[in-house]
Amino acid sequence: MKIVRWVSVILGIVPVSSALMAADGPRLMPKSCQSKTPLIGVALPNTTNPYYVAMRQGFIDGAKELGFQVNVQIANDDNEAQLGQVQGFIQQGICALALNGVKSGPAAAEAAAAYKAGIPVFTVNVIVSEKDLAAQHAEIVDYVGADNFAGGKQIGEQVLKDYGPDAKLVIGIVTEPNEIPTVQRSNGFKSVFSGNPNVKVVQEVNGLVKPDVSLQKTTEMLQAHPDINLIWADTGPAAQGALRAVKSLNANAKVYGFAISEYPIEALYPAAAAQEPYEYAKITLKQIRDYLDGKDVPKQVLRPLKIITHGKPAPGEVG
Numbered sequence: 001m002k003i004v005r006w007v008s009v010i011l012g013i014v015p016v017s018s019a020l021m022a023a024d025g026p027r028l029m030p031k032s033c034q035s036k037t038p039l040i041g042v043a044l045p046n047t048t049n050p051y052y053v054a055m056r057q058g059f060i061d062g063a064k065e066l067g068f069q070v071n072v073q074i075a076n077d078d079n080e081a082q083l084g085q086v087q088g089f090i091q092q093g094i095c096a097l098a099l100n101g102v103k104s105g106p107a108a109a110e111a112a113a114a115y116k117a118g119i120p121v122f123t124v125n126v127i128v129s130e131k132d133l134a135a136q137h138a139e140i141v142d143y144v145g146a147d148n149f150a151g152g153k154q155i156g157e158q159v160l161k162d163y164g165p166d167a168k169l170v171i172g173i174v175t176e177p178n179e180i181p182t183v184q185r186s187n188g189f190k191s192v193f194s195g196n197p198n199v200k201v202v203q204e205v206n207g208l209v210k211p212d213v214s215l216q217k218t219t220e221m222l223q224a225h226p227d228i229n230l231i232w233a234d235t236g237p238a239a240q241g242a243l244r245a246v247k248s249l250n251a252n253a254k255v256y257g258f259a260i261s262e263y264p265i266e267a268l269y270p271a272a273a274a275q276e277p278y279e280y281a282k283i284t285l286k287q288i289r290d291y292l293d294g295k296d297v298p299k300q301v302l303r304p305l306k307i308i309t310h311g312k313p314a315p316g317e318v319g
Contacts, residue, residue, distance in 0.1 A: 028120040028141075033095040033292055040288060041089030042072040042281075043082055043110065045102045045126075049209070049237060050261035051277050052100070054316040055125070058281025059098065065282075066289050070098075079106035086110045090117045096288050098281075099140075101126045104180045108132035111140055120291060124284045125277065127180040142287045144280050144301045148181045151273040151305035152188025152234065155256050158271045158307065159192070159230065166198060172221045172228040172253070173204040174214050174238040182209075185234040185258065185273075202228060207238040214241025215248075222251050233257030236319030243269055258319025264312035273305040274317035 032039060042059045044052050056072055063070040071089065075082035079102050089097060090113065097114040099121055101107025107128045111121045115138040122142045133140065163169065171193075176182040186204075193199040202225045207214030214233065218241055222228055231246065231253050233239035239257035246253050246268055259272035283301060291297045306317060 027291065027294075028115070028118050029292070030093065030095055030118055032093045035095070037067055037069050038095035038292065039069045039071060039092070040096050040098055040285070041086070041092070041094040041114075042070050042098045042100075043085055043089075044072060044074055044100050045082070046077050047074050049318075051125075051236065051275070051318045054318060055100065055277035055281045058278035059285065061278075062282035062285040066285050068285060068288070075102050077102055079103055082106075083110050083113065086113050090114060090119065094119060095292070097121045098124060098284050098288070099128070100124050101128060103178060104129045105132050105178070108136050108138065112136035112138035115139060120288075122284050122288055122291075124280050125181065129180065140299075141291055142284070142297050142299060142301070144284045144287065145181065145303065146275045146280075146305055147302040148184035149188035149191075150302075151258070151275075151307075152185035152190075153192055154188075154305065154307050155232070155271055155273050156189040156192030158309065159256055162270055163230075169193070169199045169230050170225070170227045171199065171201045171230050171232060172218070172225060173201060174207040174218055174221075174231060174233040174242045174257075175204055176209050176235065176238075177204070177206055179209070182234045186232065189232050189234070207233070207235070207241055209235045209237050211237045211241040211244070214238040215244045216241075218242040218245035219249065222246070222249055222253065226251070228253050231255045231257075236260050239269070239272065239319060259308060259313045259317060261318045262312055262315060265308060265310050271307065271309045272313070272319060274308055274313045275305060275319060276303065276317060278316040279303070 073085040114121050121140045124144045205217035231242045233242045240260045243255045259274040
């Protein structure tokens with residue numbers, strides 16, 4: 001019988017099977033961890049997205065509070081560059097790696113490089129592919145991020161609240177199909193409409209989590225399907241690009257999605273789910289501190305999302 005442990009997280013309880021808990025074997029503990037101020041390597045995809053600007057600051061501030069040093073490296077959305085940065089961390093002799101991979105699949109190689117060098121790996125936001133991680137014979141200690149499926153589901157429920165259960169909806173989706181968190185968000189959103197004969201999804205496009213690409217792809221989607229009356233955008237940059245496309249075409253569609261940084265809710269953008277990457281960074285560092293102190297560390301910490309239906313996200317609340 002599978003044993004289930006319950007891991008308490010702030011504002012929620014997340015059930016995690018014992019198979020997903022941190023290994024009971026010897027902990028990876030590089031000699032550098034014995035320093036009074038251990039050095040943590042932090043690998044982030046970019047700082048063009050406000051999400052990662054907030055996360056970077058969370059790592060900097062959290063390190064000061066917990067007695068760490070941090071070396072934050074930015075990959076500019078290049079998987080090979082991020083792998084090189086992780087290899088640089090290994091040469092530098094970091095105590096632990098905090099990894100927000102550029103992509104879920106390639107991030108497994110980055111996690112494996114650190115793991116095989118005896119460095120514990122803590123992941124945040126972008127989930128590393130379990131299949132690719134297993135193929136690399138590597139493990140991670142911990143993942144911190146949003147409860148993405150729940151966030152997508154909450155926005156889907158908000159759509160039904162706004163339109164009514166019998167509304168006829170023709171939906172277009174702006175996503176990133178190669179990322180596990182965005183797939184989870186869209187699956188959560190679509191689950192609300194499962195079996196509803198009044199709702200159909202006519203197209204999904206890849207906005208690459210970039211406003212300009214999302215603008216182009218949404219424009220093309222709306223031109224191909226002018227009957228679309230609702231767009232689901234599962235990242236802030238996707239929502240930003242989709243909203244620009246709707247306005248430029250004067251389309252008969254509203255955009256629901258993850259939050260555009262500090263952008264107010266309006267008639268064409270009625271609801272958004274906001275994450276708190278600044279807090280995710282600080283939680284990740286707290287997990288590292290607990291691990292170094294010999295405490296039990298859960299394999300997964302999922303944070304609830306803030307659903308915004310009026311006003312605008314606070315600084316640091318982004319999609």
